[in-house]
Amino acid sequence: MSKPLQAIRGMNDILPEQTPLWRYFEATVAGLLDGYGYRQIRMPIVEFTELFKRSIGEVTDIVEKEMYTFEDRNGDSLTLRPEGTAACVRAVLEHGLSGGGQTQKLWYIGPMFRHERPQKGRYRQFHQIGLEVFNLPGPDIDAELIMLTWRLWKLLGIGDAVTLELNSLGTSEARAVYRGELVEYLTARIDQLDEDSRRRLSSNPLRILDSKSPQTQALLVDAPKLENYLDEESRVHFAGLKARLDAAGIPYVINPKLVRGLDYYSKTVFEWVTDKLGAQGTVCAGGRYDGLVEQMGGKPTTGVGFAMGIERLLLLIETLDKVPAEIARTVDVYLCAIGEAAELAAIPLAEQLRDKIPGLRLQVNAGAGSFKSQLKKADKSGALFALVIGEDELAQQVVGCKPLRGQGEQNSIAWDVLAEHLATSLKQA
Structure with a gap:
């Protein structure tokens, strides 16, 4: 394989x-x-x-x-x-x-x-x-x-x-003078340096100052100090x-x-x-x-x-557990549509809601499915609310609005006031 x-x-x-x-x-x-x-x-x-x-x-x-x-x-x-x-x-x-x-x-x-x-x-x-x-x-x-x-x-x-x-x-001029003094000090004690510091002595000696070796750090206690050469x-x-x-x-x-x-x-x-x-x-x-x-x-x-x-x-x-809770949620509202007529009506309704509520994260169900299966997908999405359109809702020009993350029952909201109701509910959620 x-x-x-x-x-x-x-x-x-x-x-x-x-x-x-x-x-x-x-x-x-x-x-x-x-x-x-x-x-x-x-x-x-x-x-x-x-x-x-x-x-x-x-x-x-x-x-x-x-x-x-x-x-x-x-x-x-x-x-x-x-x-x-x-x-x-x-x-x-x-x-x-x-x-x-x-x-x-x-x-x-x-x-x-x-x-x-x-x-x-x-x-x-x-x-x-x-x-x-x-x-x-x-x-x-x-x-x-x-x-x-x-x-x-x-x-x-x-x-x-x-x-x-x-x-x-x-x-750079002052540092060059200090570098020379540091190299002279460390060269006289080269046998006490760790392997990495020995390599840096000829190429980048200032990096020896932040060596992780305890033995090298002990050696640096009496080394020339950069602040004295500024x-x-x-x-x-x-x-x-x-x-x-x-x-x-x-x-x-x-x-x-x-x-x-x-x-x-x-x-x-x-x-x-x-x-x-x-x-x-x-x-x-x-x-x-x-x-x-x-x-x-x-x-x-x-x-x-x-x-x-x-x-x-x-x-x-x-x-530090400082991840804001709200960023884990990628969907605010999940729109369920049951039946082909409802699916067709859901398309312009979703676009109207996006027009009227700037920044709204609205996911429309795709792949059809029963009411129960769509509601499961709505819950799994992490949305705060599920909107439901079926045959009855379509006939009455209303949408079922079901809270998914808190208390409250499903309400029927008329299409013409849905955006206002949803915007208010999202602010309070």
């Missing part, structure tokens, strides 16, 4: 029972970002591999081990995007969106791809919502990004389950950010070991973390990348942004 067809490991179907929560989350985020003046941009999921080598860095874990890369028929090396910032910067440069100092406040949503070991809340195809802001250099926009995420957590009911961690990486500009910027968060009443923790996994960050870096999801604790992360646009061939342009993992946030919402 041939092997059954199935999804690729780490690339999951999102089933109809799951999509209401996705749609609720996406709509909540989109509405929030509209309120803050951000505009959506949509980039392709496949880019030239060179884009990520130039932006992320050839010696990062992502480029070395995690990217899905292949050659197309022309021999070009293409890659499924592992993150969104590089693609967004490419689009901004290609279409001149940041030219002349134009301010851009952009957001995007979609799948990303990394060849990692699948874990709960961490997949090879995962979905992110990202924000990127260009040509706003001050700490005020850094604070806005954090404030709008704080508002989102409150909207979703998860504010008490997440903690904001902050750090400043300084400018330039004055970065100190002032970081102080401005903290002052704004204090003014907004947003609590935070300074984490001097927070460095982020991508080379292009500078100055502000932040993460929203939770202890409710086990090892996968980061639900949103970002920071400032003032040198990235120039690194990718553009004119000097400041940038700041973040990305949030949708799967992890939905898992957190479910773990």
